[in-house]
Amino acid sequence: MDTIKGRVRKFGDNIDTDTITPANTLQLPTEEMIKHAFSPVFPNFYETVQEGDIIVAGNNFGCGSAREQAIDVVKHFGISFIVCESMARTYFRNCIALGIYPLLAEGISSFFSEGDEIEINFQNEEIKNVKTGETAPFKPLSGLPKQIFDGGGILPLLKEKLLKDS
Amino acid sequence: MSTQMNMVEKILARASGQSNVSANDYVMANIDMALVPEAIFKLRSVLIKAGIDEKEVKAWDPEKVVVVIDHRVPPTSVDNARTQKVSRDYVPNLKIKHFYDVFPGVCHQIMVEKGHALPGQLIVGADSHTTTYGALNVASTGIGVSEMAYVIQTGELWFRVPETINFEINGKLADQVYSKDIILYIAGKYGTDIAQYKAIEWTGSVIDDISVAARLTMGNMSVELGAKFGIFKADQKTLDYLKDRTDKEFQPVESDLGANYAEKYLINASEIEPQVAMPHTVGNVKGISEMEDIEINQAVIASCCHGRIEDMEIAAKILKGKKVHPGVRFYVAPASWMEYKEALDRGILSTLVDSGVMIGNPACGFCTGIQGVLAAGERCISASPRNFKGRMGSNEAEIFLASPATVAVSALRGKISDPREVL
Numbered sequence: 001m002d003t004i005k006g007r008v009r010k011f012g013d014n015i016d017t018d019t020i021t022p023a024n025t026l027q028l029p030t031e032e033m034i035k036h037a038f039s040p041v042f043p044n045f046y047e048t049v050q051e052g053d054i055i056v057a058g059n060n061f062g063c064g065s066a067r068e069q070a071i072d073v074v075k076h077f078g079i080s081f082i083v084c085e086s087m088a089r090t091y092f093r094n095c096i097a098l099g100i101y102p103l104l105a106e107g108i109s110s111f112f113s114e115g116d117e118i119e120i121n122f123q124n125e126e127i128k129n130v131k132t133g134e135t136a137p138f139k140p141l142s143g144l145p146k147q148i149f150d151g152g153g154i155l156p157l158l159k160e161k162l163l164k165d166s
Numbered sequence: 167m168s169t170q171m172n173m174v175e176k177i178l179a180r181a182s183g184q185s186n187v188s189a190n191d192y193v194m195a196n197i198d199m200a201l202v203p204e205a206i207f208k209l210r211s212v213l214i215k216a217g218i219d220e221k222e223v224k225a226w227d228p229e230k231v232v233v234v235i236d237h238r239v240p241p242t243s244v245d246n247a248r249t250q251k252v253s254r255d256y257v258p259n260l261k262i263k264h265f266y267d268v269f270p271g272v273c274h275q276i277m278v279e280k281g282h283a284l285p286g287q288l289i290v291g292a293d294s295h296t297t298t299y300g301a302l303n304v305a306s307t308g309i310g311v312s313e314m315a316y317v318i319q320t321g322e323l324w325f326r327v328p329e330t331i332n333f334e335i336n337g338k339l340a341d342q343v344y345s346k347d348i349i350l351y352i353a354g355k356y357g358t359d360i361a362q363y364k365a366i367e368w369t370g371s372v373i374d375d376i377s378v379a380a381r382l383t384m385g386n387m388s389v390e391l392g393a394k395f396g397i398f399k400a401d402q403k404t405l406d407y408l409k410d411r412t413d414k415e416f417q418p419v420e421s422d423l424g425a426n427y428a429e430k431y432l433i434n435a436s437e438i439e440p441q442v443a444m445p446h447t448v449g450n451v452k453g454i455s456e457m458e459d460i461e462i463n464q465a466v467i468a469s470c471c472h473g474r475i476e477d478m479e480i481a482a483k484i485l486k487g488k489k490v491h492p493g494v495r496f497y498v499a500p501a502s503w504m505e506y507k508e509a510l511d512r513g514i515l516s517t518l519v520d521s522g523v524m525i526g527n528p529a530c531g532f533c534t535g536i537q538g539v540l541a542a543g544e545r546c547i548s549a550s551p552r553n554f555k556g557r558m559g560s561n562e563a564e565i566f567l568a569s570p571a572t573v574a575v576s577a578l579r580g581k582i583s584d585p586r587e588v589l
C-alpha cells in the first residue's frame with residue numbers, strides 16, 4: 001500500500017452516525033439501509049458512489065452512537081479510506097476494528113471539493129490534491145491499532161484466539 | 167517523566183498492570199465490566215458473519231458481563247420481536263450472570279442502580295453513553311459490538327491513554343438551572359469536539375454540590391463533548407448512592423496533585439441561565455433569554471440522560487395542579503422499573519398523569535424515534551442527550567434539548583419557555 005488514488009466525496013463537519021445511518025433504517029437489511037446512508041446531507045448518495053471513492057470530511061466525523069452499521073454502509077460502498085480533520089473516537093475505533101483506514105490531517109477539508117482527485121502517499125505520509133498540487137502531512141497508524149488493522153480487524157484476531165484455545 | 171497521575175491514568179495503569187502510564191501510550195487493559203444492550207443481536211450476527219461459531223464465545227468471567235434488552239421494549243414490529251427472541255435464546259451461550267429482560271430499563275440506568283458500575287473500575291459498553299458511570303468515579307466508554315465480542319471472550323481491550331482536560335465548575339447554580347444546562351452551555355461555548363479523544367475530569371464546588379443523578383447526566387453527556395471518559399471523584403454522596411447496591415469491594419481513585427492536564431477550563435456557574443440546544447446538533451445552543459417564541463408539539467423527559475426520580479420530581483413540582491398545553495403531547499418515561507416504582511409510590515406519577523402527561527415504559531423509545539415518532543414539521547423539546555436530524559422520526563422534524571425543568575414549563579405553555587418565570 002504505497003499510493004492510493006480516488007475520487008473525493010466531500011462532507012462537512014460533525015457528520016454524525018444518525019446522518020450516516022438514520023436511526024429508523026437500522027433494522028433494514030444492508031442493501032436497503034445503504035439507500036438511506038448519508039441521506040440527511042446527501043440524498044441518494046448510494047446512487048452516485050463508486051467503489052474506491054474516498055471520503056473527505058471536516059471535524060468530528062462519525063460523532064454520536066457506537067453503532068457499527070455506520071461503518072458497514074461505508075464498507076459496503078467500497079470506500080476504504082476516510083480522510084478528515086478529526087474523527088469521533090468510537091468511530092475511529094470501529095474503523096480500526098472493521099478495516100477502514102482513518103487518516104487525520106489538520107486543515108485537509110479546505111483542500112478538496114466534491115469530485116476532486118485525491119492521492120494518499122503512505123511512504124511520504126502525505127495527502128495530495130492532484131489538481132491543485134496542495135499537500136498535507138498525516139500520521140499513519142502505529143502501535144496496537146496498526147497491528148489490529150493489519151491483521152484484518154478485531155474479529156480475525158478473536159478467531160485466532162478461539163482457535164488457539166480450542 | 168512525572169509519576170503524578172490523574173484519575174483516568176490511574177485506572178488505565180492499574181488495568182494494564184503498569185505502575186505508570188501517560189497520555190498517548192497504547193495499553194492492553196483488563197476490563198472490569200462489560201455491558202451489552204440490545205446490540206446483543208448485532209453482536210451475534212457479526213460473529214456469524216466473521217465465520218466464528220457464535221456459541222463458542224463465552225464470558226471470560228460470568229460476573230463481569232451485563233446484557234440488557236432495552237432499546238425497543240416492548241417490541242414494535244414482528245421483525246423486532248423475532249430479533250429479541252433470537253437474542254434471548256442466544257444469551258445463555260455467553261454463560262453470564264446478569265441478564266435483564268423482563269424488568270429492565272435503559273441499560274445505563276441498570277448499570278448504576280444495580281451496582282454494576284463501581285468506583286475505580288474500567289468499563290466498556292456497546293453503546294456510546296457508557297460514559298454515564300464516570301459520575302461514580304468509573305472510567306467507562308462506548309465501543310462497537312465487534313470489539314465487544316473480543317472483550318467478552320478475552321476480558322481485555324486496547325486503549326490509547328487519553329489526554330485529560332479539566333472542567334472546574336465553581337460558583338452557584340441559579341434557581342431552575344441544572345447540570346444539563348452546564349453541559350449544554352459548554353457544548354455551545356466550546357463546541358462538541360472540545361474533548362475529542364480526551365478524558366474530562368469534572369471538578370469544582372458546583373460538582374461537589376450537585377446530586378449523583380445530576381452528575382450522571384453530565385457523565386452521560388460527556389460523550390456529546392467528544393470525550394472518551396467523563397470522570398468525577400468519589401465522595402460521600404457516591405458512597406451513599408452505592409451503599410445498598412453492592413457488597414463488592416472497590417477502590418476509588420483520586421488525581422495526584424500535579425497530575426497532567428492538557429487544558430483547564432474554569433466555568434462560573436452563576437453566569438449560566440437555562441440553555442436550549444437547537445436543531446440539529448448538541449452544540450447549537452442558546453441561552454433561554456435569547457430565544458424567540460418557538461411553539462412545540464411534543465415534550466419528552468426520558469432516556470439515560472434523565473428519567474430518574476429527581477427529574478420526574480422537578481417536572482411534577484412544575485406541573486402540580488396545572489394542565490399540559492392542549493397542543494402538546496408530553497411523554498415521561500422513567501429510566502428503569504426501579505425509578506418507575508419509586509415515582510409511583512411517591513405519587514409523582516399521579517401528579518404528572520393528573521396534569522395530562524402520558525407515562526411511558528422504561529426503555530429508549532422516546533429518545534430515539536421508536537416511540538413518539540415525529541412527523542415532518544413537528545417540534546419536540548426533550549430532556550434526552552441527542553437532537554440529531556432524524557433521530558426522533560422525520561428528517562424534517564426539529565428536536566430541542568433542555569433540562570427537565572425547561573421541558574416541563576415548555577409543555578405547560580406550548581412553547582419553549584423559561585423555567586425561572588413564575589407560572
Ligand code: SF4
Binds near residue numbers: 273534
Ligand atoms: S436512552 Fe437514548 S441515548 Fe440512552 S441508551 Fe437509549 S437510545 Fe441511547
